[in-house]
Amino acid sequence: MYGYWGKILRVDLSKGLVDVEKVDQSLFEKYLGGAGIAGKIILSEVGPGVDPLSPDNIIVFAVGPFQGVRIPGSGRWTVSSKSPLTDIWADSCAGGNWGPEFKRSGFDALVIKGRAASPVYLWINDGKVEIRDASRIWGKTISEADSEIKKDLREPKAKVACIGPAGERLVRFANVVNEHGIAGRCGLGAVMGSKNLKGVAVRGTKKIKVAKQEKVDEYSKTLFKEYYDATVYTMRKFGTTASVKKYYERGYGLSKNWREWVFEEVDGIDGNHFLEIIVKPVACTYCPIACHKRTKVEEPKKYAYEGYGPEYETISLLGWLNKISDAKAIGYMGYLCDEYGIDTMTTGSLVGFTTECYEKGWITREDLDGIEPRWGDADAAIALIHKIGKREGFGGVLAEGIVKSAEYIGSKASKIILHCKGLDYPAHDPRSFYPAAINYATGTRGACHQRGFATWHASGVLIPEWGISKVIETGSNTLHSMENAPEIAIKYQNWATLFNSLVQCEYMIFGGLKLTHQINLLRYVTGWDIDAVSLEEIAERIFNLQRVIDVYYGVSKKDDSVPFRMFEPLESGKSAGKMPLPFEKTLLEYYKLRGWDSDGKPTTERLVELNLGEALKPVWE
The missing domain is CATH 1.10.599.10 (Aldehyde Ferredoxin Oxidoreductase Protein, subunit A, domain 3)
Known part of the structure; x- marks a missing residue:
């Protein structure tokens, strides 16, 4: 078998058991890998009556044939489950460096079920697996958890996919994060939190066999150059930040929770303004494009941070949708979401929803714990992000997602939310x-x-x-x-x-x-x-x-x-x-x-x- 190990790692956190399932090539010929084989597993093992946050749900980390091979864009990994946000199929694909490292550890997929009695993390090291205590790491933000797990292992080269405080508190749109690679949207971080699973650390040095190594090397070399040359002055420089003005001019009507096209301050969130906070481009494993960005803000102090992003969706849904045009504020809002481990897109939508409800008089300052959200008010949006990440006060309502938040406010609110199937x-x-x-x-x-x-x-x-x-x-x-x-x-x-x-x-x-x-x-x-x-x-x-x-x-x-x-x-x-x-x-x-x-x-x-x-x-x- 080439391109695959033919091994699925299974972990039962309730029983503390680890097993390796051997599978033959036909599974991969039929479903390839990633979300494909995850779907096969979930259909077989998770019925319609299973609560997504119960021990009976499973979460599947999976890679494909390209991981661990020097192929452009192969620095990816997928995580799939039954979503606590939508109650249906969920998969998320993220970058960073976790996927290739996991593949080189000797597995094609990881299936986790059950619930640990206390916080734990998994350590997968070249095929050896440990369930380790995470009590000291529980409560840490994403970057803190990543650092603490590596210190605990005394292995700085480990790659960590982990959750933040929001995942621990079962915020229904919590992420799973590896450095600058974020598996967002469907709340799979909450599934990990429900299992008392803080993270999965991996280290792998195994070499995967491919059918035609020389062909792979030669062809990939050509593609690396082609993709780099085509993006060096666009994606490598701006990332996705340059897309805002383009889509605004196309006629997107995001302003004021999808009610208006006009956004007079749109130039404030054009890609050129984000160049002021971009420190350097950051690439996932085997990426010639480096669309991710390391960013830093020193002044004003209230928006000071050093982290990653923001991407187009973050800028648009936290910023444009809410008529916030301060690039530094948007960068900081994205950073907060990343550290709490919550999806910036859903968070931005919820901020806009809350602001419109407040504007219409459906909720009050008292309901919002003293926050008075208004269009263009970044500080109010930041206050709401903290509430959501900590599940405090009205943030506990918003932490349930857009549909349940609207249900809480009343039937009239259902007409101002934009979703399909809860996403x-x-x-x-x-x-x-x-x-x-x-x-x-x-x-x-x-x-x-x-x-x-x-x-x-x-x-x-x-x-x-x-x-x-x-x-x-x-x-x-x-x-x-x-x-x-x-x-x-x-x-x-x-x-x-x-x-x-x-x-x-x-x-x-x-x-x-x-x-x-x-x-x-x-x-x-x-x-x-x-x-x-x-x-x-x-x-x-x-x-x-x-x-x-x-x-x-x-x-x-x-x-x-x-x-x-x-x-x-x-x-x-x-x-x-x-x-x-x-x-x-x-x-x-x-x-x-x-x-x-x-x-x-x-x-x-x-x-x-x-x-x-x-x-x-x-x-x-």
Whole structure:
């Protein structure tokens, strides 16, 4: 077997037991790795009645065939579970350095179940596994925990994926973090917290065998140079911070909780302003792009910090959505979220939601423990972040997520939240690009731009190997049309699924990555006879597997929805008067192309075609 160890590490924290499960190549040929094999495991072991924060839930760390091999963008890892935020399938893919190190320790995946009697962390060292006491580390922030675990091990080269205080307090959108790589969105840090698991430290020196080492080395060398040359003056310099102005000019209407396009101070959060706080670019393992940034603020003192980020989503949802235009304040807010271990996107959405509720008189200063949130008020937003991270006062309400927060305030609040299946919207406006509405509505973990790059299609990112050889146009306007939305959504969802199962960074696309590059690399690493058609079938299989898990947990057509606010047209900007319609008709067309029935359930015929016999019983029996 090439590219894989054929080993899944299993840890039962309740019993304190460690076991190694040996698996054959057929599992990887069918599901690749990462989120693919995690889905297979979760469908088999986590039923619909399992509370995500109970010992019966499992959390799966997994890598793919590229980890531990010098391939561009392979410094990634995935973590999957049943989400405490959405109660459905959840997977998150992160960078940093943990993934390759874990792979070199001799495993393809780690499955954790149960709950330790007291705080612990795992130590995986070249195949040897220990469950170690973490009582002294419990309560530490992300950077503190990382440092303390390495000190405890006396191993500075260890790579640590850990949770912060928010994960310990079961904030439902808590992250799992490795240095500057953040597995965010679905609250998998809370799953770790519920298990009294502070972190997983790894050290690996084993060399993975590949089928054609010389081919891998030669091809990767060419790609490293190509991707570096294409991004050295863009992503390496600015990271994702340069995207704000571009999307504002495209017509995104994020201001005041998605109500307005106009943001007079948008120049304050343009990429050039963040250059003032960027210290240096930071790369994940085997990355030619280095989109992450080390940042530092010294003045004003109230925003002083040294850490990582912020990224486009952080800037947009903590800043733009809340009309906050101070780059230093936004950097500090992102830093606080990172140290508490909470998702910046959900946090920004909750700050905007809280501010609008306060503006409308639905909640009071007393409800908010003396905080008076207003648009553009960074200090009030910072106060709310502390409340959420500590689960104090009204922060305990917000820590439950956007849907439960709205339920707490009352039915009127449900019309001002933007989410699908409980996962709040990313900072990409479907009123500006209609296919994104279908992408979000049918996403297997909820509204997500990274589980289907539909918005990238509008920017010219193509997949000629799968028939998307030019930007699809309808009349004179490709952005504001639903005509081709199902095809766009499906193709880019499949490609995103491939990235998260090969476990490769999608930002390599900015350097010029093509599907053909992935096909060739997979051939050279594994020795498999694979092409674009067979790889698309694998991606389809994995996406449908995740949909089956969602259906098993109760998802149906009623949940594939677009929030009310998306049908409130903006009054200005390039998306003025635009709404992603017709939605219902387009959704049914999407179902038909996917091979699903009219309620969004994969048909028996489609599951059999995809060799998903194991998925028939949960859905159809």
